[in-house]
Amino acid sequence: MNVLLTGSAGFVGSHLAEHLLHAGHTVVGVDNYLSGQRSNTEALRAHPRFHFVQADVSLGLHEAHLPPGVDALDWVLHFASPASPPHYQQHPIETLMVGAQGTQYALDLAWRQGARFLLASTSEVYGDPHVHPQPEGYWGHVNPNGVRSCYDEAKRYAEALTMAYHRARGVDTRIIRIFNTYGPRMRADDGRVVTNLIHQALRGEPLTVHGDGQQTRSFQYVTDLVDGVLRLMTVTHHDPVNLGNPDEYSILHFAELVRDLIDPRLPIHFTPAAEDDPRQRRPDIRKAEQLLGWVPRVPLADGLARTILHARHPGAPVLAHTS
Numbered sequence: 001m002n003v004l005l006t007g008s009a010g011f012v013g014s015h016l017a018e019h020l021l022h023a024g025h026t027v028v029g030v031d032n033y034l035s036g037q038r039s040n041t042e043a044l045r046a047h048p049r050f051h052f053v054q055a056d057v058s059l060g061l062h063e064a065h066l067p068p069g070v071d072a073l074d075w076v077l078h079f080a081s082p083a084s085p086p087h088y089q090q091h092p093i094e095t096l097m098v099g100a101q102g103t104q105y106a107l108d109l110a111w112r113q114g115a116r117f118l119l120a121s122t123s124e125v126y127g128d129p130h131v132h133p134q135p136e137g138y139w140g141h142v143n144p145n146g147v148r149s150c151y152d153e154a155k156r157y158a159e160a161l162t163m164a165y166h167r168a169r170g171v172d173t174r175i176i177r178i179f180n181t182y183g184p185r186m187r188a189d190d191g192r193v194v195t196n197l198i199h200q201a202l203r204g205e206p207l208t209v210h211g212d213g214q215q216t217r218s219f220q221y222v223t224d225l226v227d228g229v230l231r232l233m234t235v236t237h238h239d240p241v242n243l244g245n246p247d248e249y250s251i252l253h254f255a256e257l258v259r260d261l262i263d264p265r266l267p268i269h270f271t272p273a274a275e276d277d278p279r280q281r282r283p284d285i286r287k288a289e290q291l292l293g294w295v296p297r298v299p300l301a302d303g304l305a306r307t308i309l310h311a312r313h314p315g316a317p318v319l320a321h322t323s
């Protein structure tokens with residue numbers, strides 16, 4: 001198949017591209033490096049079926065972007081968007097644009113091509129949730145103009161637009177809501193809790209925990225996410241599907257786990273709570289289990305060990321393709 005993937009230079013996009021190539025598909029990656037890494041493109045370029053287009057998808061996505069030999073698309077996978085809170089708060093307008101205009105250009109391309117479309121949405125559409133764990137039917141509790149709104153509302157709009165293209169124009173759409181995902185190739189300076197804590201500990205610095213550390217997250221290893229995406233693309237289901245690992249940790253407990261894997265002598269340093277920081281987050285994954293026969297397989301300790309190994313040796317190959 002011919003697959004166009006926006007956000008191919010990002011953390012998730014690079015893993016997805018690698019797995020699609022491994023499965024025999026041709027991948028056209030599109031990225032403007034707003035939050036991605038050139039090293040991800042360089043690694044993928046070694047593959048003869050990978051083509052890269054440096055472009056801002058908020059400004060347009062057209063057939064002219066397709067390389068010679070790729071004259072029809074089977075799938076359009078829209079992963080372009082900053083995802084780390086420090087990144088999207090530093091680029092709030094670009095984040096809104098890629099969720100709005102970028103999603104529309106990607107949907108229009110899928111419509112013209114008769115391609116299947118997938119939107120990478122997020123657990124942030126649930127905001128600071130009042131329902132726990134979060135099932136897909138929960139409408140969320142989002143501050144519509146707070147510091148996280150550029151991301152949350154962009155993704156909520158992107159979901160609405162995707163459903164509108166499905167209902168009004170018959171585009172064959174999919175929506176996934178991704179919960180905190182981690183693994184090799186996250187940017188060391190990405191600012192999310194996994195990378196911050198690992199790199200602080202590797203430098204022998206105190207680990208920073210925002211607030212009292214009692215807020216919770218559920219951490220999914222990236223190959224489990226890729227497995228879920230590929231399964232959803234092969235079934236017909238247009239409503240959103242949660243993809244995340246339901247094992248829930250307080251951030252303080254998570255910091256202790258990371259510290260103990262790297263250097264148990266390091267102190268934990270409490271810093272001011274982040275604004276509008278969700279207090280709890282855990283996916284209800286019953287839909288993905290029933291629809292896709294999917295469950296996350298990589299336990300946190302194993303995924304963290306692989307992520308730490310890669311942070312120590314960034315050039316090392318990444319293990320484990322999905323089957």
Ligand code: NAD
Nearest residue numbers: 007009010011012032033034035036056057080081178181
């Ligand atoms: P990332 O920042 O590593 O990757 C995003 C990529 O999109 C980057 O390479 C960036 O340069 C690119 N990009 C951003 N704006 C663009 C634009 N206008 N045009 C072209 N490229 C653009 O983030 P990630 O963690 O890999 O997240 C990928 C997707 O998954 C995002 O849509 C994000 O919202 C979603 N998601 C991720 C997580 C997670 O935990 N990693 C959780 C929920 C949702």
Ligand code: UDP
Nearest residue numbers: 085192193194196208209210215251274277
């Ligand atoms: N966090 C933290 N220390 C850090 C970075 C983040 O305690 O150095 C907290 C953050 O306040 C949040 C949780 O860890 O409660 C997850 O943050 P992250 O930025 O990874 O993603 P989020 O789930 O908030 O989008």
